[in-house]
Amino acid sequence: MVTGVLIDWGGVLTTSLTDSIARWIAADRIDADRYYTVMRELIDHAYQGGDGESLVHALERGEIDGPSFERDLAARLLTMDGAPPVAEGLLERMFSGFERVDAMYDMLRDVRHNGVKTCLLSNSWSHTYPRDGWEEIFDAVVISGEVGMRKPEERIYRHALGQIGLAGEECVFIDDIEANIVAARALGIAGIHHRDADTTIAELETVLRLTLRGKDRHHGLDQAL
Incomplete structure (x- = not known):
């Protein structure tokens, strides 16, 4: 599970x-x-x-x-x-052109509300992260430049797992770089290759066996139109 x-x-x-x-x-x-x-x-x-x-x-x-x-x-x-x-x-x-994707933030809030632990696992390029509201969506934050490790190194995945106290088989990893997902899968972590919010949320619903807020919001809008 x-x-x-x-x-x-x-x-x-x-x-x-x-x-x-x-x-x-x-x-x-x-x-x-x-x-x-x-x-x-x-x-x-x-x-x-x-x-x-x-x-x-x-x-x-x-x-x-x-x-x-x-x-x-x-x-x-x-x-x-x-x-x-x-x-x-x-x-x-x-x-500077990065914009927050609200559907993904809503999804993470709902994931945590359902008792699933969350961990940010990001490779940093010495840029500033907008951390407002992170305490609502993450149980742990692992940023490569702060821990001296990077994806796809095995040790950073093990470090992230330790931060939330779970084994690889108990986790799923979402990333937009395939090499990072391949490395995670080698540790027993399920992988979702992110391309867009709707597809990722749908795949995560299947993995977690939950209905998530981000997808519901789009579904409700579709029914209203």
Whole structure:
């Protein structure tokens, strides 16, 4: 029986990273082709088993600070004017387009109301998390840069499980990056690959055998129309 939910933040409890990045690229006049080439190389290495350590690994574990990463990334990028973008505040600008997805927050409140434990499990990029109301939806918070571990490392999942006092087989993990879900499943944790709120809530209802508020709200609206 599943009695615990581990859940990512960016792209799951928020709107997609793709949308946020697109807004930043337009606002800072970034050369989009250059950005996606650079970032694809960094992310593939970090999440697809590249050899050795990378700047992303170090950033997510908190081994380097945000300004150091910003200077390195800015030096690899170009604006449409052919110059590097301003490094200071680069990460905050990249993530500033994130918007809270209320249906997912409502779902987590309902999950906890039904006695299921919840734990945020997020890889941080030295950005600011909007923590207002977190005490209502999380029993525990595990942020990579604060604990010196990162997804998809086995140890961070074990740490999160310890924070809510459950075994892997008692939990489900929701994330928008498949590599992170694969790693969780290796520890017996069920996985839901997040694409949108409605689909995730429906899948979670099946796993938990509960009817959740987020889906009910949409269903009630559909019946009223």
